[in-house]
Amino acid sequence: MAGGDPILAVRDLHVRFRTLDGTVEAVRGINLHVDAGETVAIVGESGSGKSQTMMAAMSLLASNGSAVGTVDYRGRNLLDLPKSELNRIRGSRISMIFQEPMTSLDPLYSIGSQLMEPIRRHRGLSAAQAKAEAIRLLELVRIPEPRRRFKSYPYEMSGGQRQRVMIAMALANDPDILIADEPTTALDVTVQARILELLAELQRKLGMAIVFITHDLGIVRRLADRVYVMRSGEVVEEGATEAIFAAPRHDYTKMLLAAEPTGCKASPPAGAPVVLEGRNVEVTFQIGGGLFAGPPMMLRAVDRISLALRQRQTIGIVGESGSGKSTLGRALLRLLPSQGVIRFGRKDIDGLDREAMQPLRRELQLVFQDPFGSLSPRMTVGQIVTEGLLVHEPSLSKAERDRRAIEALREVGLDPAMRNRYPHEFSGGQRQRIAIARAMILKPKVVVLDEPTSALDRSVQKQIVELLRDLQQAHELSYLFISHDLAVVRAMADYIIVMRDGRIVEQGETAAIFDEPREDYTRTLMAAAMDATRFRVAVG
Template identity: 80%
Template sequence: MAGETILSVKDLRVRFRTLDGVVEAVKGIHLHVDAGETVAVVGESGSGKSQTMMAAMSLLASNGEATGAVDYRGKNLLTLGKSELNKVRGRKISMIFQEPMTSLDPLYTIGNQLMEPIRKHRGLSGAAARAEALRLLELVKIPDPERRLKSYPHEMSGGQRQRVMIAMALANDPDILIADEPTTALDVTIQAQILTLLAELQRKLGMAIVFITHDLGIVRRFADRVYVMRYGEVVEEGKADELFANPQHDYTKMLLAAEPTGRKAPPAANAPILLEGRNVEVEFKIGGGFLAGPPMLLRAVDRISIMLKQRQTIGIVGESGSGKSTLGRALLRLLPSQGTIRFGNKDLSKADRADMRPLRRELQLVFQDPFGSLSPRMTVGQIITEGLLVHEPSLSSKERDNRAVEALREVGLSPETRNRYPHEFSGGQRQRIAIARAMILKPKVVVLDEPTSALDRSVQKQIVELLRKLQADHDLSYLFISHDLAVVRAMSDYIIVMKQGKIVEEGPTEEIFGAPREAYTKTLMAAAIDETKFRQSA
């Protein structure tokens, strides 16, 4: 029944026992979900939004405990035994997560993983469960569902894997679907498709959705009501339209203003060309073997030409699989390629590893996931100065330490943190460490591969401002690879749009955003323009 409260959280507290004492992640919050509505729980990393729902589902880590009440249709989920809880969890309340690849078992086919909850909760036979799994894949609009039942997770795209997770969550016709950052890692067009799909399924099935996210643009378009969380507390709540039109709390206002802003000026007309690629091609061999026959050739980068000038930022955009990251690595000679690549007056096309080594300090790369690219066994000081051991071996340990202090200050981190380890930092701080590691070598060209995609909007804004300052201070040139078009627009003065290894359109940033010519570009830009208009109006 519409308007009926089906989930009520009262005075929920979540605590974790750690070596440093008890950490209170959620501090006595209250919220409710009505039948058929969409409730968004928003906030930055560490706000407690995900732990609130993990506690509701009794999915906390072993060192966590929850008190209070999570009432689902008259039952306090926090007090139920495992057998009673399993009659609700996965059947009446389902959950989908941010990264489906870590939620799907790589050893089982999609069909087997879909059939498991159906057989567990509904007791269907194998044939009936298979038919239901096929129906679910059709429901979430997976192409060629019969074949996909036999596929493994790694054989599907990110968007397809997320659709499979949605199908699994819907397998038992739940009352409530909890979606924890389900679109953060997806391209803008795939993100739009997933959101549209969820809205269609909600209308068709009549379920309530709890949407956990840090992206307020999604919330405005998708949610009926909003809870804003910070440091484990709800600081503001209300109907979505009212909250966005007239936010009351300073933190909510800050989140709404956290869009990267400003426009980068183009380089001087006579600026020298630092990095140039002509007709660059990259091919990968796929499959093959004694029984499989000859391998297939995938052309990931198809005869692309590019010129990067001093103090220029070229944004490279496109969906996953478009070849943008492969192009960046090829231009740095981190992948074998065909065509001509020049850095200044040096031809890198045939350069081997030894030839490239002295040039590495001038051609740096910053990765998407700083936690994965920073060694957990090294201190921050050791990580930052590691390149100096190779490129400036004559420096004393004291001189290296001084350079580390200088680099940390430049990226806005305290020099005292250099004796700490990566796991002791937030995502935004780790990205600053990764930037410091690149900048300490005083490069001329930096390839930034999705450096902000995993960060909260407010942290993204800080990183964009930091990168622009470093560029101005050191005459840097950037290749900025991203699927986040709002960030690309704020960072770049020139944009290349890629699809299936080819450039489909390129030009000055405002020209591409303001008057795209190609249909594919228009699809990408429409989402970014809608998002920008929303944030400006908010």
């Protein structure tokens, strides 16, 4: 609960970005405060300015961004502090969990070494003490086998596991204020609940304040004391959480509370051809090993899985973080070494090398879970979206590529005038839509969608689900839809595969899996999803 004394006060904050299209004002003179020990939620759709507000407070804006106003932390304006003083505060007194963990974790260093760095820098512990503390933190955030995972690299962990590592890093030095920017975006429903409980427990134990930035109003009521609702860079409503949810005053707040993907997808026509098939697919990773590290461990991430994806079908692949969902999707696209048979159309592709796969790449597309990590920061959105055309349709003129970019951006709900901007100028949800446009511009036959809506607010999720269904109908697309968000899966998929520890534990038609699951594990997932849905309905 609130301690009564403001520990952080934002007054008349403006955040602006210089772009090729002129100055963009992302935050427009907002005021907010956080009391010691309380949890404040900042909510709003993608692009509302909620993340940029806290990035400005931490002086972490991109190079073309600027902030004016006051960000008062214990009587000092953070916007006026020299970098050396800011560095003593950031990561120690004020920590931040970022929305996209893969861009915050160095792929060249193990998880353990990255956890130890802030512990040693701010607390002066020895290497042995820092290692013990890092392992304790991994246990705290429910990373399985923390001593072994201490030696893992980011690419060896699932998206949800990487997010939990980021939470551990943020908590390493017992901060006064924890800024959590979409901390449960990449987590399945069961782990999401555990992480929220963990944050609440740590807050009670450490007495820290939490600023919780999210687009998912379904989890705010469980955690927050007060709420600020943002739209287009402004605060449109604020107040105690119970009051906001019980009697929202602003129409925009009411819309956010009511948003939820709806509808269901019809099965493909009888006799639809199989476009992508896997038989007894296995993926094994080597973990550890080396001259002084002892023998390596072999992890079977995908264990003899078979599936057949038909034209205009959507197979939803669900399961908790680390179940092998994303690894299976990449293996089927031949982006990871695997064993077993993989067939695209009438052609076996499991034995093809990189050069032989190249002509097929435009027909087999992937939309990544982490859009920021897959978008080049040095390219404009227009260049990113048309990059594949340079490879697969090199004869197109620049004008024709630009026309195709305009069309693709419109299809995913983005203003084509934004194509001269760079990825860092967009919100997480907008970046995901850019990634979808990049895949769809090539008119593929199969698209693996790896958590394509995880970074999107509920109202935009609904639009994207409808968009993907329309595109599928118009172009006879087939999707593998990988997600931990079962509400979105139910709206998207006509067939579901449930995975756990690299294996299929249950599969079947969507209605049967949701309404009459046979396995205990599936029932646990469905129960968690139903609890979240009932919660959203209740607060709406």
